Amino acid sequence: MIELADRFGRVATDLRVSLTDRCNLRCTYCMPEEGLGWLPREEQLTDDEVGRLVRIGVTLLGVTQVRFTGGEPLLRRGLIGIVRDAASLSPRPRLMVTTNGIGLERLAGPLREAGLDRINVSLDTLDAKRFRALTRRDRLSxxxxxxxxxxAAGLTPLKINTVLMRGINEDEAPELLRFALAHGYQLRFIEQMPLDAQHQWDRHTMVTADEIVAALEPFALQPDPVSRGTAPAETWLVPGFVDAAGQPARVGVIGSVTRPFCGDCDRTRLTADGQIRNCLFATEESDLRTLLRTGASDDEIATAWQIAMRGKRAGHGIDDPSFLQPARPMSAIGG
Structure with missing residues (x-):
């Protein structure tokens, strides 16, 4: 088995697969109210093509964890079958989905039965009026x-992803944590990143990791003695609370901008139209879809994937004056 190694000794074992660029929300920090120009169906990978690339990643390239993202992955009609096929691989990868949660009430059970291990749900507010303003949809319930x-389906540990925005929802940090603790969920705050379709991100208005931790001061957080390894979140223990598994409750902060973790990155990304991205902020992609559709062998595709990873930069370079925001927004890349 060959590895997806870059020039700096990092090895990618975590594959993020975007199943669609479509979404049923219109979050203000992600896309305009009218939406975006979606990928034509013929340009998207078919279910079989997704399955083949996941199989190549797992059996030939050492991928041990697969996360299905979007857009909104629950909109992908073939999602259950894609998960089932991935769960049948040997060695079996750990399987996850990141979703906005709409449709999860209906699909949580079938996803678990298909072999999904865990789920992340994006939730930025507990206030219905604020939710409507942020997402332009009345779907909080x-x-x-x-x-x-x-x-209830056992897709645990269940994690909530929250982006705090200055003057919009930053005051909700304590309430969101209390909500997560009460339900046994694990909360992760994420610094807002320059991946919006409108290209209006401004670092000076971003709520930083330091500010997030300061907002949680009433909880008397304690440093987590467990190493985070390659995980993106720095975590703290919340004294007096346990999670759904009876373990000490934790809260995490993903400081992608002010506390970058590029040196420990273990991720490789596949877009819905079959492009490999070696970084969320990459400005170049490598085309695997054409190889799939012109008869390339598994070994040839694996080699092309490996070559793509060798070009990975040391870091995302957001603080560099020459930094350029990727042309694709987050919804078209996959989280």
């Missing part, structure tokens, strides 16, 4: 029911 269904 659907998300909350989806969380409950995922927990």
């Amino acid at each position: 659907d998300v909350l029911r989806g969380l409950e269904a995922a927990a």
Whole structure:
């Protein structure tokens, strides 16, 4: 087995697969109210093509963890079958989905039965009016029911991803943590990143990791003695609380901008149209879809994937004056 190694000794074992660029929300920090120009169906990978690339990643390139993302992955009609096929691989990868939670009430059970191990749900506010303003949709109750269904189905540990925005929802950090603790969920705050379709991100208005931790001061957080390894979140223990598994409760902060973890990155990304990205902020992609559709062998595709990873930069370079925001927004890359 060959590795997806770069020039700096990092080895990618975590594959993020975007199943669609479509979404049923219109979050203000992600896309405009009218949406975006979606990929034509013929340019998207078919279910079989997704399955083949996941199989190549797992059996030939050492991928041990696969996360299905979007857009909104629950909109992919073939999602259950894609998960089932991935769960049948040997060695079996750990399988996860990152979703906005809409549709999860219906799909949590079938996803678990298909072999999904865990789920992340994006939730930026517990206030219905604020949710409507942020997402331009009145769907908070659907998300909350989806969380409950995922927990009941055993898709745990269930993690909530929250982006705090200055003057919009930054005051909710304590309430969101209390909500997560009460339900046994694991909360992860994420610094807002320059991946919006409108290219309006401004570092000076971003709520930083330091500010997030300061907002949680009433909880008397304690440093987590467990090493985070290659995980993106720095975690803290929340004294007096346990999670759904009876373990000490934790809260995490993903400081992608102010506390970059590029040196420990173990991720490789596949877009819905079959492009390999070696970094979330990469400005170049490598085309595997054409190889798939012109008769390339598994070994030839694996070699092309390996070559793509060798070009990975040492870091995302957000603080570099020459930094350029990727042309694709987050919804078209996959989280």
